[in-house]
Amino acid sequence: MQRLAMDLRMLSRELSLYLEHQVQVGFFGSGVGLSLILGFSVAYACYYLSSIAKKPQLVTGGESFSRFLQDHCPVVTETYYPTVWCWESRGQTLLRPFITSKPPVQYRNELIKTSDGGQILLDWFDNDNSKSYMDASTRPTILLLPGLTGTSKESYILHMIHLSEELGYRCVVFNNRGTAGENLLTPRTYSCANTEDLETVIHHVHSLYPSAPFLAAGVSMGGMLLLNYLGKIGRKTPLKAAATFSVGWNTFACSESLEKPLNWLLFNYYLTTCLQSSVNKHRHMFVKLIDMDHVMKAKSIREFDKRFTSVLFGYQTIDDYYTDASPNRRLKSVEIPVLCLNSVDDVFSPSHAIPIETAKQNPNVALVLTSYGGHIGFLEGIWPRQSTYMDRVFKQFAQAMIEHGHELSNM
Template sequence: MQRLAMDLRMLSRELSLYLEHQVRVGFFGSGLGLSLILGFSVAYACYYLSSIAKKPQLVTGGESFSRFLQDHCPVVTETYYPTVWCWESRGQTLLRPFITSKPPVQYRNELIKTADGGQISLDWFDNDNSTCYMDASTRPTILLLPGLTGTSKESYILHMIHLSEELGYRCVVFNNRGVAGENLLTPRTYCCANTEDLETVIHHVHSLYPSAPFLAAGVSMGGCNFSVGWNTFACSEHRHMFVKQVDMDHVMKAKSIREFDKRFTSVMFGYRTIDDYYTDASPNRRLKSVGIPVLCLNSVDDVFSPSHAIPIETAKQNPNVALVLTSYGGHIGFLEGIWPRQSTYMDRVFKQFVQAMVEHGHELS
């Protein structure tokens, strides 16, 4: 109760200061209007602190992983305070790309070949100015996997790179085929279930820096850590590559993601039915076999990945898996603060976890 009272006083003070700068008493003709607004603000603050601001649920399959996170990644056990004027899931999901900043990042592009004759675009941030890891051969490498139709230019990717730069790490962004401006050399893009391109990228990056710590962070359809969900491939501009394989006129008339998957994605990757594709694309089917420490952050109000689909019971059976579940945050939202431009809760989880794994990961061995 004492902590709740302190939070209430702090939030009431923030709201009062905000209103003092935004609301002119003269507009109401008297102090009555401002008093009503302040009264409403206090009532809203009570509701916010009692029903909105909550500690996330931490689900782990092993006591050692739980202790590791509490010791080295404390943000996953701290109260998450969503932005007071934008905590609802759809608002968080829609506003994040427009509110958060886009830190400038200079990439080095690399195109690598695949076994089927295609190519993959990798955008590197080498961080050669790192003072913590001046030896490039041992500089920690973070592989970043964007979400559906996402590239290295997404704001959440840029923020992850900025945070990695502060830690002295190197980053490489895996752009799925056909989404980053490179030529599509084969009639194949990507889907939720196929990992061949990802395996190619992992082997390539590891071969370049075999002595460097190697971690990965995926968002949404990237599927490793943040807002893991069911979304899959969306149509790109490379229509001419697929005319011999599928009826593109029929595909373009699809009115839902499921129709598109049925007419295009499942056909392109050889699935007999759309249900076969969706079954194979479900990450929870592979959760039991995860053999390295994995932390996944999801909001239970995610508009794309419903709470009933989160594999809580499966996670409890694997000591290498930890789920952090917030009550609010939407899909890749996790906005916090009065004006959440520079950082989100997801950013803080990312920074603390990758740093914990680089500096203390040996404790989990």
């Protein structure tokens, strides 16, 4: 209560100073008008501090992991203050790409071959100017996995690279087949259930720097792919730890939520058109396997997956594909430390589908659940251009695992 009162006084003082500078002469410049505005502002501040700003829920399957995070990644136990004028889920989700900056990053491109004759584009940020890790052979490496239609150019990826640069780490971005401008050499794209390409990338990166600490971070669909990989491979992975952000835990629940009228209008239809555009660029590769005209008439992600993704990857039905794609089924089999940040108001990943009970049974898993933040939003501050709560979680967790991860085995 004492902290709440202090926060209230601080926010009220800031609002008062702002109004003194911004309110014009007239009704709103009069004592009555100013009193009304101040009264409303104080009431809103009370509501915000009592109902919106909250500490995240930390769910772990083991006391050791919980203590480790509290000691070395304190952001996961601190109050998250969403942007006061934009805390609602859809607003956070829609505005982040436009509000947050895009730090400049110079990539080194690499095309690697796959066993089926295809190719994958990796974008490297080598960080050769690192003062903390001048030896490239032991410089920590973080593999980044973008979302459904994302690439290395997404703002959230650029922010992760910028933060990694500050820590002295190297980053490599795994662009899904056919998404980043490279040609498709085989009639195959990607799905969050098929982990073969990710296994190829992880093996390749580890073979280049076998002595370097190796972490991975996946966002949205990238996180789903990462968790499905970890659940399948168990302890055999060369990854030391992983983090996921705004994962869709149950694909059926995700689709159902995104098909609600407002969510379909704001998100689903747009993402469907992006998926269609992505595969239509390589239309000639699929015409003998798939009815592309039917694919291009899809009006939702579910319809696209039913007509294209599930067919391409050999599933009998869309239900078979969505069952295999849902990472909640494999969370119990994860055998390295994994931190998963989700907002319970995320319309892409409904709160009722978050596998809280499963997480409680795995000592390697920690769920960090905020009350607000939307999907890959987590905006904070008055004008959240440079950093988000998600960025701070990523930075602290990466640093904690690389510099103090050995402590987990001793707890």
